[in-house]
Amino acid sequence: MTGSTRCPACGLQNSLIIDSRYYSDGFYRRRRECQSCGQRWSTMELPLETAKKLIKVIKLIKEADI
Ligand SMILES: [Zn+2]
Secondary structure (H helix, E strand, O other): OOOOOOOOOOHHHHHHEEEEEEEEOOOOOEEEEEEOOOOOOEEEEHHHHHHHHHHHHHHHHHHOOO
């Protein structure tokens, strides 16, 4: 996961996902809104299963010593 679920304006972690859409390569782009100050920002998130697969691939590449 890249980007934070924490509000960039007030630092609180009470954000609400207002929009979630598939981006590419297994990533989801999410629009979040802070419930205390109304700040909106977007995050790029990778589902855990996709992340695990990616780690496996990285390991294989390392072992193959490319
Ligand atoms: Zn906030």
